[in-house]
Amino acid sequence: MTSRSNGEPLVRLSGVNKWFGDLHVLQDIDLDIARGEVVVVIGPSGSGKSTLCRAINRLEPIEKGEITIDGDRLPDEGKQLARLRADVGMVFQSFNLFAHKTILENVTLGPIKVRKQSKADAEKRARELLDRVGVSAQADKYPAQLSGGQQQRVAIARALAMEPKVMLFDEPTSALDPEMINEVLDVMVGLAGDGMTMVVVTHEMGFARRAANRVVFMDGGRIVETAEPEAFFTNPQSDRAKDFLSKILTH
Numbered sequence: 001m002t003s004r005s006n007g008e009p010l011v012r013l014s015g016v017n018k019w020f021g022d023l024h025v026l027q028d029i030d031l032d033i034a035r036g037e038v039v040v041v042i043g044p045s046g047s048g049k050s051t052l053c054r055a056i057n058r059l060e061p062i063e064k065g066e067i068t069i070d071g072d073r074l075p076d077e078g079k080q081l082a083r084l085r086a087d088v089g090m091v092f093q094s095f096n097l098f099a100h101k102t103i104l105e106n107v108t109l110g111p112i113k114v115r116k117q118s119k120a121d122a123e124k125r126a127r128e129l130l131d132r133v134g135v136s137a138q139a140d141k142y143p144a145q146l147s148g149g150q151q152q153r154v155a156i157a158r159a160l161a162m163e164p165k166v167m168l169f170d171e172p173t174s175a176l177d178p179e180m181i182n183e184v185l186d187v188m189v190g191l192a193g194d195g196m197t198m199v200v201v202t203h204e205m206g207f208a209r210r211a212a213n214r215v216v217f218m219d220g221g222r223i224v225e226t227a228e229p230e231a232f233f234t235n236p237q238s239d240r241a242k243d244f245l246s247k248i249l250t251h
């Protein structure tokens with residue numbers, strides 16, 4: 001799909017509302033994400049960060065409002081949904097690799113099945129991507145033979161293999177041992193530097209400072225504050241952000 005390179009945001013959420021039963025989990029969310037922009041989403045547990053990500057690729061339906069990717073409204077179902085969803089790469093906290101497939105097969109599966117690439121083309125591209133995330137030597141191994149940090153980098157390569165227009169990361173380093181966090185963050189900083197549009201749920205302030213254009217602070221299903229990283233971390237405006245930052249900074 002060709003990009004429509006106009007001034008339109010790549011991702012637009014307008015008036016997005018979602019409920020889980022009585023719980024109003026996303027409340028009047030308006031958020032535009034420009035091409036190449038890196039947005040870090042931060043906020044307390046239960047504030048709706050994961051739900052926001054999942055709504056963007058329609059793993060969760062929304063009850064009210066509109067989400068568009070590159071000008072196309074996310075459809076409810078069917079072929080068009082599958083196509084639009086393939087434009088949105090997602091990396092979760094848990095690595096979700098297929099345990100019984102090799103690393104190379106994990107990365108080529110989507111391109112062959114969904115993007116209809118030939119096996120040879122998909123493998124060539126997969127090896128390039130595995131090289132880019134620093135795990136090319138592991139291509140013929142199985143996920144359980146890799147460290148958590150390596151598996152998460154494979155998950156990033158797998159998402160990139162679909163040539164997504166935007167990448168969503170939901171706490172990609174929070175299940176990792178501390179010494180593996182930076183190897184994953186470094187890959188993400190590199191991606192950001194290459195111009196990938198990214199939405200990243202993380203409490204890693206170092207990443208936000210190095211790579212984010214904007215920080216979006218959520219609480220209680222709402223976007224409470226939006227600011228540049230430095231301004232947000234040094235001089236948050238809302239009491240809720242101040243309170244939240246005082247808690248995470250003491251850890």
Ligand SMILES: Nc1ncnc2c1ncn2[C@@H]1O[C@H](COP(=O)(O)OP(=O)(O)OP(=O)(O)O)[C@@H](O)[C@H]1O
Pocket residue numbers: 020023025043044045046047048049050051052
């Ligand atoms: N499938 C679901 N059914 C019902 N309630 C849900 C469901 N998924 C999430 N919730 C609730 O919606 C709220 C927002 O959840 P969400 O996972 O988006 O928060 P979060 O900001 O990602 O939190 P965390 O930092 O803990 O990951 C929470 O109160 C959660 O319990």
Ligand SMILES: [Mg+2]
Pocket residue numbers: 049050051170
């Ligand atoms: Mg979450």
